[in-house]
Amino acid sequence: MSRSERSPLLLAGLLAAAGTAHFAVPRQFDAIVPRSLPGTPRTWTYVSGAAELALAAGIALPRTRKTAALAAAAFFVGVFPANVKMAVDWRDRPAPQKAAAMGRLPLQLPLVLWARSVARSGEGAA
Template sequence: MARVPRIPSSPLLLAGLMAAAGAAHFAAPGPFDALVPRALPGSPRTWTRASGVAELALAAGLAVPRTRRLSARATALFFVGVFPANVKMAYDWRARPAPARALAYGRLPLQVPLYLWARAAGRPTTG
């Protein structure tokens, strides 16, 4: 019988990913600004900064065992919450060259394993 791949549960690895993504929102905000749906009120830069702060806060929470469970749940919800930005990117990039379209379309299903990873990161470790 084929073995189903296990979703990674390393909370520190996920914390590193979230910290890198959060820092990127401040280091190079332009591409993130373009992902902000126009229906949201205010400046896209405000949303970019807010999501960067959220990612950094989630990273910190995932790194601390005492706050890990709650932060993992919040991270999973964050991945659900930013999905519309990924949909907007896929729509906006539909006329770009094939490699760029593949990147934009590939981000959509990637949210599922990220969500599952966040959920798994909040579970108590055994062993």
């Protein structure tokens, strides 16, 4: 299997694992939901987890890959405020935890670019 064939499946796997984690250990995700959002943090945790699972399924299927990958890119941009909240909330934690929270911030850009690359490679699959 070539790299271009593996890339969408790896992205789908990442999203599926993250989506599953939202249901398996929701408390850690509840804590990073920005307070400005309406409703309860748990609702947002479950909605974002379900979105990640749906995106994973869409990317895994060649027929829906392009649309789902573009939606994933938008999703990665949309969850950035949660990563900012985590970095702010964790600024007084021990160095390894603070580094992990800060490390999530620049990670969003490669995720967006990866999803866009998958979308481009999926253009002929529709």
